[in-house]
Amino acid sequence: MRCVAIKPDGALVVEDRDDPEPGRQEVLVAVKAAGLNAADLLQRRGFYPAPPDSPPDIPGLELAGEVVALGPGVLSRFRPGSRVMALVGGGAQATHALVPEQQLMAVPDGVSFGEAGGFPEAFTTAHDALCTQCGLSTGERVAIHGAAGGVGTAAVQIAHGLGAHVTATVRDRARHDEVRALGADEVITPDEFVQTSGYDVILELVGGPNMEANLNALNTGGRISVIGVGAGGSANLNLLALMQKRAAIYGSTLRARPLDQKADAARRVEADVVPLLADGRVRVPVLATYGLDEVEAAYDRFAAGGKLGKIVLTTT
Numbered sequence: 016m017r018c019v020a021i022k023p024d025g026a027l028v029v030e031d032r033d034d035p036e037p038g039r040q041e042v043l044v045a046v047k048a049a050g051l052n053a054a055d056l057l058q059r060r061g062f063y064p065a066p067p068d069s070p071p072d073i074p075g076l077e078l079a080g081e082v083v084a085l086g087p088g089v090l091s092r093f094r095p096g097s098r099v100m101a102l103v104g105g106g107a108q109a110t111h112a113l114v115p116e117q118q119l120m121a122v123p124d125g126v127s128f129g130e131a132g133g134f135p136e137a138f139t140t141a142h143d144a145l146c147t148q149c150g151l152s153t154g155e156r157v158a159i160h161g162a163a164g165g166v167g168t169a170a171v172q173i174a175h176g177l178g179a180h181v182t183a184t185v186r187d188r189a190r191h192d193e194v195r196a197l198g199a200d201e202v203i204t205p206d207e208f209v210q211t212s213g214y215d216v217i218l219e220l221v222g223g224p225n226m227e228a229n230l231n232a233l234n235t236g237g238r239i240s241v242i243g244v245g246a247g248g249s250a251n252l253n254l255l256a257l258m259q260k261r262a263a264i265y266g267s268t269l270r271a272r273p274l275d276q277k278a279d280a281a282r283r284v285e286a287d288v289v290p291l292l293a294d295g296r297v298r299v300p301v302l303a304t305y306g307l308d309e310v311e312a313a314y315d316r317f318a319a320g321g322k323l324g325k326i327v328l329t330t331t
Contacts, residue, residue, distance in 0.1 A: 018109030037086030048132025075107025
């Protein structure tokens with residue numbers, strides 16, 4: 016197989032390696048597309064190592080492709096040739112990858128591999144934070160910070176699909192109309208957010224600097240889920256205000272979770288979100304695709320910011 020490899024100095028190279036062999040309850044997938052995520056940049060810099068059951072130097076947390084082979088004990092509904100997608104602990108940026116059968120989801124007919132390759136990480140993260148952790152329900156008000164990113168655009172669509180009132184914060188005004196088209200009821204800048212209030216759920220994708228304003232804007236019984244800290248991981252909080260509002264703050268990552276929890280997250284997304292993808296009620300905005308040999312350019316484009324939509328690596 017061909018794969019992207021992270022060298023000790025952080026360089027990215029494309030290497031030839033032996034195809035992996037599926038072990039017990041593993042499926043070998045011929046990868047067609049793999050989305051880039053912030054975790055890939057962190058891993059490249061040495062800050063976010065892969066879990067023990069994933070390749071240590073091949074990045075990539077999400078993939079889409081075709082099943083090639085089944086390992087011993089696989090009971091999956093998928094067979095060689097099935098179109099699948101999955102959230103993985105690493106190793107997605109390659110022509111072949113091993114996936115535990117419990118993490119596989121079907122790619123709906125009519126959905127391209129490019130879109131499917133950018134679906135699992137963003138939509139699983141957003142669904143887990145909004146629905147599993149915070150219990151967002153119809154009629155509630157939700158604020159989504161950093162709504163122009165991959166998880167942000169997924170969260171806007173999921174919240175809209177649930178019938179929530181969605182306020183999205185996006186610093187770049189040039190992106191506001193695009194985010195509104197995804198289902199946001201209003202799109203405002205982070206500076207404008209501090210003048211608002213009345214939220215039942217707040218999804219924090221930016222980090223510590225927003226937390227004081229988040230708590231101030233939260234309704235009694237409100238919930239905050241922190242899943243991104245790119246602007247800083249520390250915050251000063253008024254704990255008395257937290258108590259008085261009977262509020263809850265959740266924090267989450269997916270990559271290091273045990274297999275049973277990842278499988279549970281996949282089943283929830285498969286039940287709640289994949290049908291929306293199949294009938295076009297949610298979509299994966301793909302900004303650009305790059306071949307494996309263009310991996311440096313792909314990472315540079317992702318790191319540059321100022322974008323709406325996914326950067327996706329393709330293998331063909």
